[in-house]
Amino acid sequence: MIRRGFMKAEWIYIHDMKNYIDKKVEFRGWLANRRSSGKIQFLQLRDGSGFIQAVVELSRVGEDVFNSSSALKMESSLTLIGTVVKNERAPNGIELLAEDVKVVGIPNEDYPISKKDHGIDFLMDNRHLWLRSKRQFHILNIRHNIIKATRDFYNNRDFTLVDTPIFTGSIGETAGNLFEIDYFDYGKVYLTQTGQLYLEAAAMSLGKVYNLGPTFRAEKSKTRRHLIEFWMNEAEVAYYRHEDNMKLQEDLVSYIVKHVLENCAESLSALERNTSVLEKVQAPFPRITYTEAVKLLQKKGFDIKWGDDIGADEETGVAKEFDKPVIVEKYPRELKAFYMQPDPENPQVVMCDDMLAPEGYGEIIGASERIWEKDVLIDSLKSKKLPVEGYQWYLDLREYGSVPHSGFGMGIERVVAWLCGLEHIREAIPFARTLYRVYP
């Protein structure tokens, strides 16, 4: 039998097909799964914009088309002409009644990811294919929307985007957890673990600034909350004090959550995320001081005393007390970085805050008012045993027109994991770099 020419119709994405009921359209995409029943086949299709079922009936398409459709294996690529019809029996309420099917590519090998369970090691080895699955599709969609909301939030408030460098000198925090790179004849440089110091410089030019980019921590962290390479949004505002800073963080997180609830309902539902807890996330958030947190934890039976850091279990213990993100402020000076402004009312603590997500998702923001007086900063560097001479340009910021300023960093993947309800942060980024894994 001679194969007739492929029919013609307008190429429509699945996402838009609901607007084409009873119209003939062309689908271009992949076969995610199939169920067949002799003279009828149900193709589960995806095209990057969503998922839809196509029905291929032998009596409608003829033997030729039916057979080429039968030859499709998992993750074959194809185009298909069909009519969009409403049908209650279809997974999304609409389906494609196929009229013509054209094979683009059929794999020779079996597709490694099947419908049944897989172990995490296998899935991570096949991350390049795992991304095609429904769950990963929805997680990445939410991640995209979190990043979009973050940018919108700052842009709406007249912040200026300032891209901070990836290669840096040793300036920053402690040098032990930095990745070292050979930089031609210059010698050693490091992959950034924060753009903060650069943002402070930019804030003195542009007032309100933010960045969004990758950061690197050479820490042998092996937990569900840690990545070696992760994306961070940082903001820095001239003349902002501690209080202004906390307000900005609350507004940002509220904005992101609202945006995701409004724009990602389908994805949240596909991930079976309980959205009622997310709907409560509106500013203002509860705030407690470090000192109060320690007392609270002691009352709950934790072995902690003033001056100890708040570990993972303790964080969850604090966060459990609230149904919104909670801000823990004013930590002991010894626990925190050199650039944080001491509290004028109690120099033992600094004007910093951590925002802890609910449901045990941990710290999503770390923030502080920065020291702006040059001599105080030099004293702080010395007391932390850091080389003052290495901070020349940073000290210049305190020499020329120094002003109070504050800022913070928000971990994108932590927010993604929280909003998606993920058990592990490695699903919150397309290609996770964890301890001992850089493949694929």
Place this chain on the structure above:
RNA sequence: UCCGGAUUAGCUCAGCGGUAGAGCGGAUGGCUGUUAACCAUUAGGUCGGGGGUUCGAGCCCCUCAUCCGGAGCCA
């Protein structure tokens, strides 16, 4: 780095010191409304490597490797 756990078919896992198992996936056949479709048949294994105990080891012991989970650090 420390503390736990795991390693058996392509994948997920059972397996009591005595002939190597299931589900999924693959192949073949059946079925015009499937929803992780179903039914039948079938192929598929040096039980992570090395050493030891034993008449006999997937199972017990030692060792190495890899992976997973947790802690510290942090976002």
